[in-house]
Each structure stands twice: as structure tokens, then as C-alpha cells.
Amino acid sequence: MIKQEIEKLNKEFLDKSPKEIICYVLDRFGTSRTILASSLSIEDQVLTEIFAKNSANPRIFFIDTGRHFQNTYDLMEETSSRYGFKYEVYAPSNEQLERIVSQYGPNMFYESVELRKKCCEVRKVEPLKRVLATADVWVCGLRREQSVTRSNIELFEWDHAHDMLKINPLAYWTEEQVWEYIRSKNIPYNSLYNKDFRSIGCQPCTRAVRKGEDIRSGRWWWEDPDKKECGLHVSNVVKEG
Numbered sequence: 001m002i003k004q005e006i007e008k009l010n011k012e013f014l015d016k017s018p019k020e021i022i023c024y025v026l027d028r029f030g031t032s033r034t035i036l037a038s039s040l041s042i043e044d045q046v047l048t049e050i051f052a053k054n055s056a057n058p059r060i061f062f063i064d065t066g067r068h069f070q071n072t073y074d075l076m077e078e079t080s081s082r083y084g085f086k087y088e089v090y091a092p093s094n095e096q097l098e099r100i101v102s103q104y105g106p107n108m109f110y111e112s113v114e115l116r117k118k119c120c121e122v123r124k125v126e127p128l129k130r131v132l133a134t135a136d137v138w139v140c141g142l143r144r145e146q147s148v149t150r151s152n153i154e155l156f157e158w159d160h161a162h163d164m165l166k167i168n169p170l171a172y173w174t175e176e177q178v179w180e181y182i183r184s185k186n187i188p189y190n191s192l193y194n195k196d197f198r199s200i201g202c203q204p205c206t207r208a209v210r211k212g213e214d215i216r217s218g219r220w221w222w223e224d225p226d227k228k229e230c231g232l233h234v235s236n237v238v239k240e241g
Contacts (some may be wrong), residue, residue, distance in 0.1 A: 009156040019050050021155060025137055025167055026055055033136040035059040036203035038127075040075050041200060042178050043141030043170050045187050050169075052083035053138075061088040061131050062169070065123035066097070067202035071192050074152045078188045090127035097122055109205060113223055116205075123202070131161050139167045145174055147201070175215065 005181035013021050013036075026034055036045040036051050037058050051058040062076060080087060100108065100122055132138055144151050158169075159166040170178065182189055192200055199216045203223035209218045 035135040
């Protein structure tokens with residue numbers, strides 16, 4: 001997909017709803033080659049509801065790092081039952097996981113940014129590469145408002161890291177818009193949000209957010225804000241292909 005076409009799509013869909021964007025993508029690229037990434041966040045729950053109601057066989061995947069909160073697994077069960085689909089679950093390589101934990105210990109991510117990223121590489125990035133190899137388009141719940149590392153994302157992007165089209169239907173939504181949609185559709189969400197969590201990942205790397213802190217301050221809170229990505233969403237995504 002060329003730069004001009006992506007720019008055209010971003011202009012054409014700027015005022016369209018996430019549902020309109022998703023329906024367009026499913027119709028153009030097909031349900032078997034379009035896949036939704038879900039961490040069970042409120043954003044991903046919004047997109048899951050839209051996917052499930054507009055596709056007979058939605059492809060929605062979850063990366064099981066082995067370190068998630070039990071609340072996340074409970075929500076996964078509830079969501080699957082509510083909308084009548086099965087998540088595609090991808091997990092890290094046992095061999096790679098055994099090697100890094102044996103070498104660096106189970107809490108390696110607290111020691112340095114480099115070791116934290118190494119943990120994310122094995123637990124998240126490698127499984128992601130496997131699932132994306134089965135698709136042409138991946139849909140994500142990223143929003144510009146979430147962090148400094150996401151402030152320039154667009155609705156349609158060419159992801160050079162994975163050589164495929166990446167769609168962010170909620171790119172311009174605020175957190176309040178997400179909650180309004182959740183409430184209006186009675187969509188299930190992680191109970192940790194009721195305890196001041198605003199971005200939920202692996203249990204050892206997630207805490208509640210204090211008053212006045214930004215949305216992702218509870219993720220890897222010991223690191224600088226401009227380093228708070230796990231490698232699933234690289235910063236060199238550009239708007240051309």
C-alpha cells in the first residue's frame with residue numbers, strides 16, 4: 001500500500017466511527033486476514049464488541065505472557081462467552097523463557113530497561129511475530145492520548161517493522177469516549193479499573209495510577225515516559241508502504 005493511498009484513507013475516515021473503519025477493513029481485506037490484538041484493555045474491549053458483532057468468525061488474539069493478573073483471565077472468559085468466539089492465544093517459547101529466567105532471574109525487568117525489554121521481547125514480541133505472519137492487517141486499540149510515544153499515531157499506518165497495514169480505529173478518541181461506549185453497550189471490563197488502574201499489562205509491571213498521573217504512569221513506573229513501550233508497537237511506524 002503506497003503512501004498516497006494511506007494518506008487518502010486517513011483523510012476519508014477522519015470523521016468516521018470505529019465501527020465504520022472496522023467494517024471497511026473487514027470488507028476490503030477479509031476476516032481471515034484481518035486480526036485484532038487484545039490485551040483486554042477498555043480500548044480493546046470496545047473493538048472486540050465491534051469485531052464480534054460485525055464478523056461471523058472474528059480473529060481476536062491474546063498474548064499470554066504467563067504473568068497476567070487473574071482478573072485479566074477472568075475477563076477473557078467472560079468476554080469469550082458474552083460474544084460467542086474463541087481467542088487465538090499465543091505464548092512465549094518455553095526454551096527462550098527458560099533461558100532468560102535461568103540467566104537473569106524472575107524479576108529481571110526491574111534491573112534495567114535493557115533487561116525489561118529482553119523480557120518483553122521473549123514474552124510478547126516473538127509471539128506477536130508468529131500471529132502477524134498469518135494476517136495482512138492488524139487492528140489495535142492505541143490512542144494518541146495514552147502516552148508521548150503514541151501522540152502521533154494515525155488511523156491507518158504502514159508498519160514497516162512487520163511489513164503490514166496497521167489500523168488504530170480509536171486513535172483520536174479520549175479516555176472518556178471509551179468509557180461512554182463501554183457503559184452504553186454494557187461491555188465487560190477488567191475490575192482493576194475500579195481500583196485506579198488505567199493501563200493493565202503484566203502483574204509485576206503494572207500498578208494503580210495516583211491522582212494527577214498520566215494514563216500509562218502505572219506501567220513500568222520506574223522508567224522514563226519515553227521508554228514505556230514493550231516492543232509490540234515500535235516508534236518508527238511510518239505512514240507509507
